[in-house]
Amino acid sequence: MFSKPQHGSPLYDRRLPASILVVIGVLLGGLTLEHVVTHPEPPAWWAAEFLVVVGLTATILYSAYWLAASEFEPAALWDTITWMLVGVIGFTGLAGGLIVHQAGEGGSVAEPTFVLLVLSMIGALLGLALGVALHSRTALISVASDEHEPSSDHSTGAVVSVTDDGEQLRHRQQRIVLEILVDAAPEPVTLGAVLEELEARDQSDVTPEQLRTELRQDVLPNLLSTELIEFDRTRRTLSFAGPDCVADAFRSE
Numbered sequence: 001m002f003s004k005p006q007h008g009s010p011l012y013d014r015r016l017p018a019s020i021l022v023v024i025g026v027l028l029g030g031l032t033l034e035h036v037v038t039h040p041e042p043p044a045w046w047a048a049e050f051l052v053v054v055g056l057t058a059t060i061l062y063s064a065y066w067l068a069a070s071e072f073e074p075a076a077l078w079d080t081i082t083w084m085l086v087g088v089i090g091f092t093g094l095a096g097g098l099i100v101h102q103a104g105e106g107g108s109v110a111e112p113t114f115v116l117l118v119l120s121m122i123g124a125l126l127g128l129a130l131g132v133a134l135h136s137r138t139a140l141i142s143v144a145s146d147e148h149e150p151s152s153d154h155s156t157g158a159v160v161s162v163t164d165d166g167e168q169l170r171h172r173q174q175r176i177v178l179e180i181l182v183d184a185a186p187e188p189v190t191l192g193a194v195l196e197e198l199e200a201r202d203q204s205d206v207t208p209e210q211l212r213t214e215l216r217q218d219v220l221p222n223l224l225s226t227e228l229i230e231f232d233r234t235r236r237t238l239s240f241a242g243p244d245c246v247a248d249a250f251r252s253e
Contacts, residue, residue, distance in 0.1 A: 015068060016074075017067075017074060017077035017078050017080070017081055018064050018065070018067055018068035018077060019064075020081055021060070021063065021064035021067065021077075021080075021081060021084065021128075022061060022064045024060070024081075024084065024085075024088075024124065025057055025060030025061045025063075025064060025124070026057070026061070028056075028057070028060070028088070028117065028120055028121045028124060029053060029054075029056065029057030029060070029061075029121070031117055032053045032056075032057075032114070032117040032118060032121065033050075033053050033054070033057070035113055035114055035117060036049045036050055036053055036114070039111075039114075049114065052118060053118070053121075056118070056121040056122065056125065057121070059125060060121065060124060060125060060128070063125070063128050067080065067132070070233075076131075076135040079131055079134070079135065080128060080131030080132060080135065081131075082131070083127040083128065083130050083131035083134070084124050084127040084128045084131060085127065086127050087122075087123035087124050087125070087126045087127020087128070087130070088120050088123045088124045088127065089123070090123055090127075091119040091120055091122055091123025091124075091126070092116060092119065092120045092123065094119065094123075095115055095116045095119040095120070096116065098115075099112045099115070099116070172202070173198065173202060173211075173214060173215070173219045174219050174222060174223055176197075176198055176201050176202060177194060177198060177215075177219060177220070177223060177229070177238075178223070178228060178229070178240070178242075178246075178250060179201075179250055180194055180197050180198070180201075181194070181229055181238055181239060181240040182240050182246075182247045182250045182251065184239075184240075185239070185240040185247060186239070186240075187239070188232060188235070188237035188238060188239040189237060189238050189239070190235075190236060190237050190238075191236045191237065191238060192236075194215075194238055195211075195212060195215060198211065198215065199211060220238075226242075227241060227242070228240065228241060228242035228246065229241055229242070
């Protein structure tokens, strides 16, 4: 798929891939709607075609808005665009093959242009859904997560010894997040509440914005990789998912 953008690059901003999704949706919807408007049909049939086009276009545009506001990193959005284009090409090819086959058999497809355009929009939505599904489990993993190797120890990987100030800071922040989730267990905690509590407990000189970035790009991905915590993307909540011995160790401190 697309290569992962680097920090400081315009591609790092999730608004760009989301905007491209909007352009694709508007382009497909506009072409289809233009065909419907310029090819009069009986009122009932015309209204049905119009509603189908508007519904598909609105769904694509809402999906772009949802993705822009989601926890998906830009690299995941670029991959989602790729899957969307694969869906468009695949379903357009399917429709084209059907039309050619019918013509070869001496038959015809009613409204071939409309069928072609509508199937391309359906393909876009299915590709979009597939892209989202493939990345839903890694919605919080940062673009730079491939620059470090998470610990292979699933029970203690989040609390390994550290050697420099940067890692010591991340180590402490990970412990604080685990403490927050263990204290709340078995109830989940919203991402916003975790951030607020982390800001309150963290005694470093890190600014709130830096702390928020560190949380999303390093702390949470590391903890997710250890399987000590779980993230519910729909509810935007975190919960402790580690063994009881780890929870007991935190409670006994």
